[in-house]
Amino acid sequence: GENVEQHPSTLSVQEGDSAVIKCTYSDSASNYFPWYKQELGKRPQLIIDIRSNVGEKKDQRIAVTLNKTAKHFSLHITETQPEDSAVYFCAASTDSSYKLIFGSGTRLLVRP
Amino acid sequence: ETGVTQTPRHLVMGMTNKKSLKCEQHLGHNAMYWYKQSAKKPLELMFVYNFKEQTENNSVPSRFSPECPNSSHLFLHLHTLQPEDSALYLCASSQDPQATDTQYFGPGTRLTVL
Numbered sequence A: 001g002e003n004v005e006q007h008p009s010t011l012s013v014q015e016g017d018s019a020v021i022k023c024t025y026s027d028s029a030s031n032y033f034p035w036y037k038q039e040l041g042k043r044p045q046l047i048i049d050i051r052s053n054v055g056e057k058k059d060q061r062i063a064v065t066l067n068k069t070a071k072h073f074s075l076h077i078t079e080t081q082p083e084d085s086a087v088y089f090c091a092a093s094t095d096s097s098y099k100l101i102f103g104s105g106t107r108l109l110v111r112p
Numbered sequence B: 001e002t003g004v005t006q007t008p009r010h011l012v013m014g015m016t017n018k019k020s021l022k023c024e025q026h027l028g029h030n031a032m033y034w035y036k037q038s039a040k041k042p043l044e045l046m047f048v049y050n051f052k053e054q055t056e057n058n059s060v061p062s063r064f065s066p067e068c069p070n071s072s073h074l075f076l077h078l079h080t081l082q083p084e085d086s087a088l089y090l091c092a093s094s095q096d097p098q099a100t101d102t103q104y105f106g107p108g109t110r111l112t113v114l
Helices: none
Strands: A004-007 A010-014 A019-025 A032-038 A045-051 A056-059 A062-067 A072-077 A086-092 A106-111 B004-007 B010-013 B018-025 B031-037 B044-050 B053-057 B064-070 B073-079 B087-094 B109-113
Touching: A004 A086, A010 A019, A019 A086, A019 A106, A032 A062, A045 A056, A045 A062, A072 A086, B004 B087, B010 B018, B018 B031, B018 B087, B031 B073, B044 B064, B044 B073, B053 B064
Parallel strands: A010 A106, B010 B109
Antiparallel strands: A004 A019, A019 A072, A032 A045, A032 A086, A056 A062, A062 A072, A086 A106, B004 B018, B018 B073, B031 B044, B031 B087, B044 B053, B064 B073, B087 B109
């Protein structure tokens, strides 16, 4: 079955710097890759997703890139702000599956 | 946010107790999910319901028993739990029962088993 690995487990950056979180997946049939943000004590919320027919997607300060050949995808946050501090989860799935397979999460701390 | 609500938010129970977690979605979705979130582990899918029918049971022990009386409500009945079952239990819903459809999460129930 699908396995998703996420790195790093913790990331500390200075406000204004960029942050990059990387995930790899094992099932070459996976074609949907969402990213969720979970602030302390709150619910996970979708922040961006990408499907396998595109290589990059941007939404303001966040972007996701996908390399299907290497089976990895990354979340990029530019001009980080303290409110970006949270745990970020990547996930992968296929159209034919009911299952989203999540990575183990990255705790991002943005230092003011 | 009121799209997906869960009650109670916190629950402490003994190993011999029976309790239920409740989830309600106000988004008109057709699929609902239970996840378990333990510290330093990935979110684990437990159950999937599609139009009230269970379509996925991810090898969950029988001490967890889901119930979906309609497409808006989902319950998780708990009995004879173990301390290792302590975790945050998250409910989610999506328009369609495909993992490629956006899932909206509830706030979770923090469960502690003594």
